[in-house]
Amino acid sequence: MEEVLNALARALSFGTPLLMACLGALLNERAGVVNLGVEGMMALGALAGFAVAFGSGVGDGSLWLAVLAAMLVGALAALVHAFVTITLQANQFVAGLSLTMLGLGAAGLLGKRFEGQPLFNQPPEWPFTLGAIALALLLGFILYGTRLGLTLRSVGENPAAADLLGLDVVGVRYAAVAAGGALAGLAGAYLSLVYRPSWTDGMTAGLGWIAVALVIFVGWSPLRAIFGAVFFGLLYYLQFRLQGQSAIPSEVFASLPYLLVILVLALSGLRGQQGNAPEALGKPYRRGER
């Protein structure tokens, strides 16, 4: 019994950053922009959060400052993606991949001096977990119950229709991508400030990729994302458990997150989730294109 409860608790704590990052990716995908840079933005967010918390000596006030910094850095990184894909209309998949590599590399380089430094204050996890769930509910309401959400969904489904009604397709997409980046940054901050309180290179460990795949798995629904995140949080936890107990080489475990991604996509394929994708997902919008 205790074992099960413990597993559930760990599932929630792995699920929290998954949910945050997944909601972010879901938000920008709902506006029609794929951002595969989640992993990179998470790493940058994790580092930025840690650096601010460390530099300012970790009082309670500076925790929130650190979280804010992480979100800001995530959003800024995402804006680069937005500029390249929306304004310059580059391929969204390639741009996102570069963002991940750039983010991971930059975070690793800039984070060297923080490596191995502890934070003395570990904040509780539950406010973040509850916050992420609340955010999922809020996002669900925004998408389906407000004019803002309607605009966002329409831009992701048929940007030409939105444009023809005088809506600002480019603006909406920029905002959605930036918000998605902020949430990826938040997920990173959760790892470096709450879950671990420390910085290590590569600490995002493929969570960003799982989050991206999760968006497809949950069929672009924020409410289903809650359950998807817990489920994959559990798988993630089990992977760590096994790693400690078996004779299987650690390289095999290191590749597990990516196997999980494939599993997520395979399961989504079985459930026919691809059909829920926003119609204009991944396509740059040009007015008057025929």
Next chain:
Amino acid sequence: MPLLQLKHITKRFPGVLANDRVSLEVFPGEVLALLGENGAGKSTLVSILYGLYRPDEGEILLEGQPVRIASPGDALKAGIGLVPQHPTLVSRHTVAENLALGIGTPLLPAQRIAPLIERVAQGFGLQIDPKAPVYTLSPGEKQRVEIVRALLRGARVLILDEPTSVLTPQEAEALFRVMRELRAAGKSLIFISHKLEEVLAIADRCVVLRRGQVVGHLPRAEASQARLAELMVGRSVSFARKRGAPRIGEVLLQVRDLSARSSRDLLALKGVSFELRSGEVLGIAGVAGNGQSELVEVLSGLRTIEQGTVQLAGAPLPSDPARVFARGVAHIPEDRIRMGTVPSMSVAENLALRSFDRPPLSRGFVLRPAAWLAQAQAQVQAYAVATPSLHTPTRLLSGGNIQKVILARELAGRPRLILAVHPTYGLDIGATEQVHRVLLEKTDQGAAVLLVSEDLEELLSLSDRIGVLYQGRLLGPYPVEAVSRERLGLLMTGGLA
């Protein structure tokens, strides 16, 4: 005073003068028809009015005051609404969600706008269900949604870009009733079309565009079909039956007791039997969805036969499209953009799609671009395809020119059987005439034509015999002298079944 005035509007695209000093005005409470062949510049003019394109020269006046319309938002503020040629609705969203987009309340926009939709819709006799998802609507219903949308936004000028091209005759009649209501309510309507009967039925004034210029400006009283057609095409046009005395030969295609399933696995063809002789044109009439697509798919090798036999010149029809084509069956498909061409590939490449893998277009494994271009050049000239160059992607061509590319390619190898599906749908008079002429020429050379069309004028004007598909069964074929428009209409709707 005119509500809206365009003065000397000029718009150039690379290599084309799409609008050449176009001036026109629209008064409150009138229907202004804007006529012109494909490519005459109608959509461009409308796009300028709606803020999608910037004019290179000229100005727009609203109630005498110059206005700048730099975006659709500006146009909507100025009271100009557009019902575009192709619906621009979010198909997965409901009607209410689509109509709330951009004007709904901050909270629960779709729910709160529903009563307003019903009020506006009923006021003008437009029936729509706010809760229906758009993908379940017919083209006519989608159009009503677009009209309601413009009205909800307070449009005083409503532009309808070829609204009837996607409608059945009954739906078009319903649209005209709505247009009359709107006119009576003092709205200005700009009605774009190249169907002359419709223009004469609804318009108060007609403006004719040709090659970007206004070539005629007639009040309704002075307009007639012949006069308008002459202005549009630049020469006089005949409306008589086109088919001369045919030379009918051997039985070429023999279909016996054919049954086939649709993609949704329903029985779409039920025991269809007919013969088609070389030199003959067999028309297939019917309301869309009664088995026409499936019949053509079977005959072009795209669909498997459930039961029955199909013999082409005495041998069974092969079951894959390339081998069917090799046996001399040309296919002019229904969806000319997606099925008939590869839109992102050039005119030359599209023309070579059937023959690129054989000499003279290739030698061994090596393609011969020079040969492609030479062949394309000859075909473009023979079929008078208007294209800026052989390297232009076909998606940039007008519908009529895309159709000419398909004809040139499909008819190049002296086909014995031509499957022509809605071959002139959406085409203008000039292009329609050319398509008809080419098809008839091929029958003189001994080809048989299976002509599937919803346009009864076209069927009656070209066919030797006409069959009607109704719920997967073939009625007839009847000799063309033995059927009238009215009788076909009844057969198509099951009235005589």
